[in-house]
Amino acid sequence: MTKLKAALRGIPVGAAVILTVVVFLGFFGGLLAPYSPTALNTPGMLLGPFSHSSKGLHILGTDQLGRDILSRICAGTRVSLIVGLSAVFLAGAIGSILGILAGYFGGWVDTLIMRVTDAMFSLPFLVLALVLAAVIGPGFSNIVLILGLVGWAAYARLIRGEVLRIKNEQFVKYAKIAGTRTVVVLARHIFPNVTNSLIVMATLRLGIMIIAEASLTFLGLGVQPPTPAWGSMVAEGRMFLSTAWWISAFPGLAILLTVMSVNILGDWLRVRLDPKFRQT
Amino acid sequence: MQRYLIRRFFHAVITLFLVSILVFVLVRLSGDPAFVLLGPDAPPEAREAFRRDWGLDKPIVYQYGVWLVRGLHGDFGESMLRKQPALTLVLSHLWNTLQLVLVAMSFSVVFGVAIGIASAVKPSGTADWLGRYFSLLGQSAPTFWVGIMLMLLLAATWNLLPTSGKSGIETFLMPAFTLGWFSTAAVLRISRSSMLDVLESEYIKSARAMGLPQSLVILKYALRNAAITVMTMISLQFIALLGSSVIVETVFAWPGIGRLGVEAIFARDFPLIQALTMVFAAVFISVNLLVDILYGYIDPRIRYT
């Protein structure tokens, strides 16, 4: 118990609570929602927050098809979280592998990978994602793939730097002298030492991925209806802005709170895991 | 310095060339414009005719060759969607976007650098606090939502500003603010951390030991040293702003290349997509080149190596 308390020292409580709620909703959202997120109820459409319909109290109001906003937000949590986490995982995996290869082997491998990374950095994230979305098509798993393919560059650069630093340490040299096979050196010595930086970078980038997914969905190139997603909810609400502002406002607020919590916790984690980690 | 620049320029041209090939291939993989533009109910012969008209039935390498040659003469074909010459269409829209981006960028650079430096010089002061919260909000709020909320407040509710389109100065305000919002946070953070690093350095300590006044030390020396990192970030932000313009232009119905691009992609308008990408690539490659030149000017270590 005391070990857990020590590990959680200084944690920003507000953010942690919000994030826990979000994750919880992500798992159980569909079940916990007061009403069905997809059932239509046209007579009860466009009702403001705290109003009643035939079904009961709608804390956050209803949308243009009479669906309860709160329930839809709960259901949408799953999309944002799963896509966000998966995308970060994929981008992190691709980036780490490329970064390790570039850092460890140097030479033309390094030059090649770094050139590609530089090219990726000079292109806007969203535009690349858009183009890929046009080619591969929209949809849940496609979005994860796209975001992963577009977002690995930052990881590659970071991991490469770490590997360059580590490979000159004594224990790596001893391993090589002892004749350890390269793959084993990479897996047992190099990789475990980059995980810290990797985790920190991942938490910093999770927010970006969540927003990216929401943006693509907003444009219509992400998760498709009828799957409830925060981005498409905001898009649908645009038409009703002057009459039913809550349709766009609340889902966006959900995104804001989630990403903010992720960022705050990410900062805390960064300081805890490595106080010398410099933020750029 | 000259060799440095020539190398960079050469790089740029090659990159542009590679990008063109990549785009050409990708775009053709994305779908059939005949299908999208004529609709799924159109008879197959109509689609065949469409393809023949647009030269889509020839082998891909041939198509690329033709396109490349014509492109070098400035002819990027006609937009399938709008039936106008693709290049002119793109360039006119580009100008609108550039205007918006420049306004947004000025806002974010001025604000971001000022607060960033102020908060580095006086940690735990008002500037620092303001900077910290602003930067957190800036990073966490999705651009499209910020735009919509602004529209809600300033246009729909209080009727202060027009909701969409581009006409007078007032139409610039909301889109530019929305666009610049996210990037202010990034500029702020990098100015602050870069300045903090520089203020800790040995040469600044030596300057103090020489008895040089604090205001000189900060404004002339430290700023110049910090400028290098800040400039890189600003150039990255320019690219990011161009990217975010897609969202902002959609929200505010701004006639720029972002919105044009989204339309083109939905319609699989090949010539337009290609023209857009080439122009886009040319723009950011030039920006990178410009920054490299500025770099060389500010950091003498690059000039003389």
Next chain:
Amino acid sequence: MNTAQLLEVRNLKSQFHTRRGVVKAVDGVSFSVGQGEVLGIVGESGSGKSITCLSILRLLPKPAGRIVAGEIRLNGEDLLTKSEAEMQGYRGSRIAMIPQDPMSSLNPVFTIGDQMAAPLKYHLGLVGNRAAEKVEELLAKVNIPSPKQRSKQYPHQMSGGMRQRILGGIGISCDPILLIADEPTTALDVISQDQFIWMLKAIQVERSLSMIWVTHDMSVVAKACDRVAVMYAGRIVETAPVDALFNAPAHPYTIGLMRSIPELSDSREELFSIPGQPPDLLNLPDGCQFAPRCDQMKPVCLEKYPPETILGERHSVNCWLKADHD
């Protein structure tokens, strides 16, 4: 001993307030520097030598560093009572410092000429051509060839030795009355070290400049200094004229330092080093700080700090072994 000294430091105490406690970096240090005299301050890393110099200039890193006691009198005036604005006027013009690391102490994005001209402008009011001339003059004085071209170059285009000499030039540029050199030769190779020491010595003699030379290298002391103060764990344990220090060191620590200098004629197989480690400045023991490592330690050494004992002409030591000498 009673002739007016240029610099008199009495019972200086400088501390760092950190999260883990108070670090007593300088714990009651007294010394003086006469007109035209070169005082060496010798000690290991962490002995407090650099902090002493920073304290004289009142440049301790804020907010953790603080001068909590003592007097620092320059020509009779106590520097600790001056305002920050007045101190700024003193720094670089009346008291100048030559920093330790030539690699990082010069600003990489400004030319040498620019950097040298800055104090000239602010302390002497020299601008334009007159400043440029003075810069070339200074560069020549510190043996930099082709001063005109060099002044337009950037630090990274020069060797470490040249950069250190330039830092020396900046130090003397406004004709200070006291020059503090904080381990200026540590980062240099042996040949550059020698060049630098002799160059600075020549200037010092020529101008009868008073200097404090901080170092951990006894050979520098032998070449450059008139008197020496030996510091350990934030205090001065022995002060002596150079000859007396080398011929008749009194404090066990000083004796240990002398023994650690390898000599060519030495037939010993191993290099000598003083056993043990310097104390933790967060938890200084009572009594003499060197006692745990001293091979002649007595019980009283662990209980009380030894008083100052005068051994001879300007030679004093703080050690219980010599306390009955008086």
